Amino acid sequence: MLGCGRHTARIVDRDGAVVANADVLLEVEWQRTLDDVSEARIVVQPDGDCCEAMGRVRSWRHDLVIYRNGRACWEGPCVVPEWNADSTVGVRAFDILAWLDRRVPHESREFIGRDLSNIAEWLIEDGFRPDDPGHSVQVVAPTRIRGNREYEQNIGQTGDHLRDLAATGLDYTAVGSRILLMPEDFCGRVGSLTDADFPDGLVIVEDGLALATRWIVQGRDDVLAEAGGKHSYYGLLERYVEETSILDSPSAEAAARSRLRTSSPAPVFVDSQQTTLSPEAAVDIASLVPGWCVDVMTTSTCRNIGQALKILGLKVVEDGDGERVSVQLTPAGA
Template sequence: MPVGCGSHSAQIIDRDGAVVAVPDVLLEVEWTRVLDDTSTARILVQPGDDCCAALARVRSWRHKLALWRDNQPVWEGPILTPIWRNSGVEITAVDIMGWLDRRVPHSDLTFADDELAEIAAVLIRDGFAPDDPGHSVTIIASTRIRGRREYQADVGQIGDHLRDLAATGLDYTAVGSRILLLPEDHCARVGSLTDGDFADGLRIAEDGAGLATRWIVQGSEDVTGTAGGIDPYYGLLERVVEETSILDSASATAAARSRLRASRPAPVFIDTDDTTTLSPDASVDVPTLVPGWCVDVSTTETCRNIAQSMKILGLKVKETGAAGETVSVQLAPSGM
C-alpha cells in the first residue's frame, strides 16, 4: 500500500475512558514515533462553539490525545501542554513512555542473571503498578543478552533506567498504548525504498563523531567491560561510558560490544531533514513504519551510493490544511 495522502482525526479522552472532545476542524496535525525515547504529537484546532466548551475542560496528564490516520489508530498519549488562543487551541502530548519519565521504581529490584527485555518488562510493570493508565508490553524477541542489574525504590526515573538498558543491547518503542521490546539487531522488513520514493531526493551523511573503535563500559564499583581496539583502517578511537546499574563484568562487556556494533564503521545516515520526506507513491504503509523495524533502501543518485537494509529510528507525519500531508523517516544502517 503506498504512502498516499492521509487524513487525520482526533479525540481527547479522559483517564476513565470517556471522550471529552472530538475536535471538529484540525488545522494542523503532527505526530512522531521514535526508538528508545518518548515521542510527541501536536494538533491545532479551530473549534466551533460546542467544541470550544469541551476543549476548555482539557487538562494536562488527566486527558490523553488519540489520533487516527485514514480511520486507523496511529498514536496516543497523555496531554502535556494545552494552549488556548483566540485563534484556536493547540495541544501537545507525549506517548505512553512519558508516564514512565514521571515514575520511579516502587520496590527494590535485583536481577542476578536475567535477559534485558525481561528486566525492562519488570521495570515497566513496577512503574505502572500503583496507577496504570492502560498499557501492554510485547517482547518481540529475546535480546540474547543477560546480566545483573539492581534498582532501588524511589531512586531514578523508570524512563531513564530504560534508556540505560537501550544503550546495552535493547531497543524499545511505543505504538499507541503498546510498548514493544526488541533486540537492537532486530530487522524485520516492512518495505523497500529507492531514490524515486523520496520527494526531494536523498542526502547521505557519514557521522564521524559517532565513530569509536574501542569502548570501555564502567559499571558499579570495580566492574569494567571493554570491546574493540586498534582498527586496521581507522586506528584507535576510544570512548568511555559509566553505567552504574551494571553489576558484573559479563554484562559490562556485552554493553561495550553493543556500543561498538553501533559505532564502527563510522555510521552512515540518510540525513534527517526535509530530504527524508517520502513521495506519496512510495510503496510502504505508514502504520507499519515502526522504529526498530527495517526498510531496504537503495540509492544511485548520490556520489555515496547505498544499497542496504536501514533501521527505522523515527517517523514524523504532518498534515497542514491545504498543504496536505508529509511523511518523513529517520533511517540508519541496521548492521544486518
C-alpha cells in the same frame, strides 16, 4: 502503498470518556521514535461547543488520540495545552513512555543472568503498577544478552533506567498504548524504497561525532570492561561511560560490545526529514515502526546505498499544504 492521509483527532479522559473532538484541525504532527519518547501536536480551530470542550483539556489527565484515514495511529498524554487569543487551541502530547519519565522503581530488585528484555519488561510493569493509564508490553524477541542488574526503590527515573538498557543491546518503541521490546539487531522487513520514493531527494549523513573504536564501561564498584581498540582505518577513538546498574563483568562486556556496534564504523543515516515519501511508496504507514527495517536502493547522491536499513524515526505532518511523511534510517545492526 503509503497513500495520502487525512487526520482527525480527539481528546479522551483517562476513564475512556471523550472530552472533545478536534473537528477543525489546522495542523497535526505525530512521530514514532526508537529508544525514546515520541511527540505529537495539533492545532484546532474550535467551532460550536468544541471551544468550551477544548477549554477543559488538562495535562496528564487527558490523552490525545490521532487517527489517519479513520485508523488510530498515535496516542499519549496531553502535556502542554495552550489556548490562544485567536480562539485556536494547541495541544502538545507525549507517547505512553513519557509516564516512565515520571515514575521511579517501586521496589528494590536484583537480576542475575536475565535477558535484557525481561529486565526491561519488569521495569515497565513496576513503573505502571501503582497507577496504570492503560498499557501493554510485547516482547518481539529476546535480546539473547544476559546480565546482572540491580535497581533500588525510589532511586532514579524508570525511563532513564530503560534508556540505559537500550544502550546495552535492547531496542524499544511505543505504538499507541503498546510498548514493543526487541533486540538491537532485530531487522524484520516491512517494505522497500528506491529513489523514486523520495521525489524531493534525501540526505545521507555520516555521523563522525558518534564514532568510537574503543568503549570502556564502568559498572558498580570494581566492575570494568572494554571492547574494541585501535582501528586499522580510523585509528583510536575512545569513550568511557558509567553504568551503575551493571553488577558483573559479563554484563559490562556486553554493554561495551553493544556500544561499539553502534559507533564503529561511523554510523550512516538516511534522512528524509526535509522531504516527503511518495504516496506510491511500497510501505504501509502502520508498518513504519522504529526497530523494523526497509530495503533501500538509492544512487541519487555521491554515496550510494543498497541495503536493509533500520527505521529510527517516523514523522507525519498535515497542514494546509497536505500530508508529508518522512523517515530516518540507519544501517541494520547499527
